[in-house]
Amino acid sequence: MAEQILILDFGSQYTQLIARRVRELNVYCEIHPFNKIPEITSEIKGIILSGSPCSVRDEGAPDLDLDSLRGKLPILGVCYGSQLLALKYGGEVLPSEIREYGRANLSHIDTHYDLMKEMTHGSQVWMSHGDTIKELPKGFEVIASTSSVRVAAFKIEGEDTYGIQFHPEVTHTSEGKNLLRNFVVQICGCAQDWTSDVFIDATIADLKAKIGTDKVVMGLSGGVDSSVAATLIHRAIGENLTCVFVDNGLLRKNEFEEVLDSYKHMGLNVIGVDVKQQFYDALEGLTEPESKRKAIGRVFIEIFDEEAHKIPGVKWLGQGTIYPDVIESVSINGPSATIKSHHNVGGLPDFMKLSVVEPLNTLFKDEVREVGRALEIPETIIGRHPFPGPGLAIRILGDITAEKVKTLQEVDHIFIQGLKDHGLYDEVWQAGAILLPIHSVGVMGDERTYEKVVALRAVGSVDGMTADWIHLPYEFLGKMSNEIINRVKGVNRVVYDISSKPPATIEWE
């Protein structure tokens, strides 16, 4: 593994952002909980101590053995991390008189210090802390201040240990990236050579060593993560990887055929399983969203197990797990006690007893896309909107029938194709159509109609956790409404969802 920066997490909402910023500098880094410090190998070039929702003054506040780290390699304490350094070595940390939150400007910067190189006077920084460092311990020197925070940044004399009370990782800190570059490049000496190509070569070599001549099975979804993971495994072990792509009858119009075709073009050994009817049978009469999800999950596992059994001697299960899935469970109390179901082997389908291989489990989503592009995976797969596992089943409110699926597929197809044709697809994070469980009165020609209503939804988001509805042009929406009502039999009304998440969610079920 390449040289890396270790980020010790005290539970701040911004810890993942620190990691992303460091990686944007082409330096590999990993987040570990403060109370589970990995072995400090020579590959670790520096340590960043994150912020925290806790106060260093709280009883039982997160703590670590700083003596074992100090002076051995460069350390940068951010917010809580800096306050911990100050408090532990005899400084004074008190509640801020006014909560220091929001924008501030560096009114004094000592650019002699490597951390402050090329930082400009007046540079905007983002503060977010309820405590503040009032007095520094002996041997600590102030290297930057704002008008209200004297100790905005400090250094410990004679060693590369620094603390900053602002957050360099958020975009509101205008020169935050420069400061992080100063730390990881100037101070830690990282070479900035961690790129997609390096990742690909190292991962393929690792996969070869790990899997050898064993066989791997993997379920594909048509989405970015599973496609990129499968391509990497395929590059490593070739035909020993068998992929399974299931047509659950809840995909978009023509999606099964088109995606299967792309996979075949990419050289993947992929089995397409058309089991629509089994899913429709399992869903018959179910109206409650969670029951629908459970039924779909159950049938998927049955089908996948059946397919995995057809591969003699298969030992591994490939998965497209990405870094946020792995670190989401890191809490300040350490990883949560809940064990992932596939570790709990009793009574599970046979494929779950396979060893798991997850080549993307250190990457963020945008990094997965970059790797996918470097692997020359078609843009139709890389740039695709997220699509939920249960597919159209959670966009048909109420019970599912093959006929309703067909209606929604037509509506969704017109909408998505329209977004593409009007250059709007890439402006939107996720879009789709929802078939509502109501009828409304309309008039077509001289006839009164009593037909279905569909809702269109298009949102902007970064990670799906929060989302805003997109202000699509009225002309475009008008055009979509006309096309849908004219072309899709049984639909006489189109509405546009203008709710944000929270309080609404992206999906309707």
Ligand code: XMP
């Ligand atoms: P919500 O509706 O919770 O959706 O705002 C956030 C993101 O998650 C997707 N989603 C799902 N994905 N299985 C999935 O694989 C599900 O059951 C599921 N429910 C929601 C949703 O499409 C959006 O991207």
